[in-house]
Amino acid sequence: MALNPQIAADLARVAPLYQRVKTVIPELEWPVHASYVAAINDLKKTRNAVILAHNYQTPEIFHCVADITGDSLALARKAVDADADVIVLAGVHFMAETAKLLNPEKTVLIPDVAAGCSLAESITAADVRALRRQHPGVPVVTYVNTSVEVKAESDICCTSGNAVEVVESLGSDKVIFIPDEYLASYVAEQTDVEIIPWQGHCEVHERFTAEELNNFRTGHEGLTVIAHPECPPDVLAAADFVGSTAQMQDFVVTKRPEKVLMVTECSMSDNIAADIHDVEFIRPCNLCPHMKKITLANIQRSLETLQPAVEIDPDVAVRARGAVERMLAIG
Numbered sequence: 001m002a003l004n005p006q007i008a009a010d011l012a013r014v015a016p017l018y019q020r021v022k023t024v025i026p027e028l029e030w031p032v033h034a035s036y037v038a039a040i041n042d043l044k045k046t047r048n049a050v051i052l053a054h055n056y057q058t059p060e061i062f063h064c065v066a067d068i069t070g071d072s073l074a075l076a077r078k079a080v081d082a083d084a085d086v087i088v089l090a091g092v093h094f095m096a097e098t099a100k101l102l103n104p105e106k107t108v109l110i111p112d113v114a115a116g117c118s119l120a121e122s123i124t125a126a127d128v129r130a131l132r133r134q135h136p137g138v139p140v141v142t143y144v145n146t147s148v149e150v151k152a153e154s155d156i157c158c159t160s161g162n163a164v165e166v167v168e169s170l171g172s173d174k175v176i177f178i179p180d181e182y183l184a185s186y187v188a189e190q191t192d193v194e195i196i197p198w199q200g201h202c203e204v205h206e207r208f209t210a211e212e213l214n215n216f217r218t219g220h221e222g223l224t225v226i227a228h229p230e231c232p233p234d235v236l237a238a239a240d241f242v243g244s245t246a247q248m249q250d251f252v253v254t255k256r257p258e259k260v261l262m263v264t265e266c267s268m269s270d271n272i273a274a275d276i277h278d279v280e281f282i283r284p285c286n287l288c289p290h291m292k293k294i295t296l297a298n299i300q301r302s303l304e305t306l307q308p309a310v311e312i313d314p315d316v317a318v319r320a321r322g323a324v325e326r327m328l329a330i331g
């Protein structure tokens with residue numbers, strides 16, 4: 001059967017982009033993506049927009065429409081310099097809020113407002129105020145996976161890529177570290193600063209078990225296991241390397257392990273495998289249902305309608321921006 005002429009034209013236009021993802025997106029599936037990819041890349045020009053995509057976005061977003069990719073820290077840093085009128089955040093809501101804090105004059109779009117995060121849901125601004133009353137004078141270090149209201153109650157933010165550095169920058173012998181209990185315990189192992197944690201967890205990383213990792217090692221001789229610090233402590237202890245999503249990516253790109261198991265969200269392996277063909281990726285797949293709410297279809301709709309746009313109460317924004325900027329000032 002002959003292809004619809006519009007689809008055939010779109011397929012021809014985006015054919016070079018398919019070359020980037022052909023090892024991770026089957027040829028049969030590509031026509032479903034091609035028209036969206038063509039339309040989004042046109043809309044970016046007419047809207048003077050950039051797309052920031054987190055490392056957990058699917059390959060057709062990550063490799064075919066994103067302008068800037070990375071972990072939470074890189075996206076926050078690069079949001080500061082975004083030379084555009086419109087920023088589309090292909091990631092979760094707290095990432096879009098951070099981009100808006102750093103670009104108050106720009107339109108920041110999150111293609112699905114329901115793209116949340118179990119860590120951000122685990123704590124409220126009132127909880128932080130209660131913690132401060134319980135531990136008077138102790139500074140609050142807040143993982144960026146939180147709402148803007150929680151950031152506004154904090155002294156400084158951190159990401160999984162700079163948490164130890166941020167904790168040690170405060171010169172305090174004790175800090176309140178919220179909301180990820182497992183990241184807090186990972187940080188506590190690497191510093192003499194006393195860490196007062198909160199009991200928040202990532203619903204994706206908390207599901208991995210050390211037993212699962214050890215079973216993978218038994219089944220795959222010579223396997224290198226690398227894990228995100230949102231995993232439980234016994235999983236981190238069973239890993240060969242622990243780091244943020246960008247640090248995990250760097251590890252694979254520079255060390256080129258023969259076989260690697262990335263203990264994190266599924267799309268990470270796909271996105272790296274699209275570029276690197278001499279590493280075998282063993283995939284224990286835990287999807288983040290929030291990251292997966294972002295699709296080519298809703299990115300296109302966002303660019304067409306300039307909705308949903310992130311808006312932040314100005315009083316909250318001033319205080320939250322201070323916490324994010326103090327983090328960014330630490331090198």
Ligand code: 13P
Pocket residue numbers: 055070071072073145159160161202228230243244245246
């Ligand atoms: P990174 O900052 O390491 O990209 O982590 C963000 C995140 O949500 C991990 O689950």
Ligand code: SF4
Pocket residue numbers: 092116117118119120145202203204205230265288289290291
């Ligand atoms: Fe939040 Fe976990 Fe999803 Fe990251 S993977 S956005 S921490 S729920």
